[in-house]
Amino acid sequence: MPEIKVDDSKCKGCYICIEACPKKCIEISKEFSKSGYYPVKYTGADCIACQQCSRICPDLAIDVYK
Numbered sequence: 330m331p332e333i334k335v336d337d338s339k340c341k342g343c344y345i346c347i348e349a350c351p352k353k354c355i356e357i358s359k360e361f362s363k364s365g366y367y368p369v370k371y372t373g374a375d376c377i378a379c380q381q382c383s384r385i386c387p388d389l390a391i392d393v394y395k
């Protein structure tokens with residue numbers, strides 16, 4: 330099953346990956362990261378490994394696994 334992993338230490342909370350995801354499977358975490366942002370996280374379902382999110386992330390915070 331495809332999935333993404335977000336590196337909380339790199340995510341700056343710009344949320345453009347949420348807009349870019351065609352399957353709406355990225356959401357904002359309710360917990361602060363150590364860097365002081367609310368990072369994004371995988372919702373846990375529906376990822377198709379299209380890599381739109383990882384390509385658009387300016388901080389290279391998302392890895393996609395097929």
Ligand code: SF4
Pocket residue numbers: 335339340341342343344345346347368369385386387388389390391
């Ligand atoms: S695009 Fe990158 S930095 Fe912006 S919210 Fe998504 S993971 Fe975080």
Ligand code: SF4
Pocket residue numbers: 332333349350351352353354355375376377378379380381382383393
């Ligand atoms: S790889 Fe595609 S479907 Fe999966 S979270 Fe990223 S944008 Fe969404």
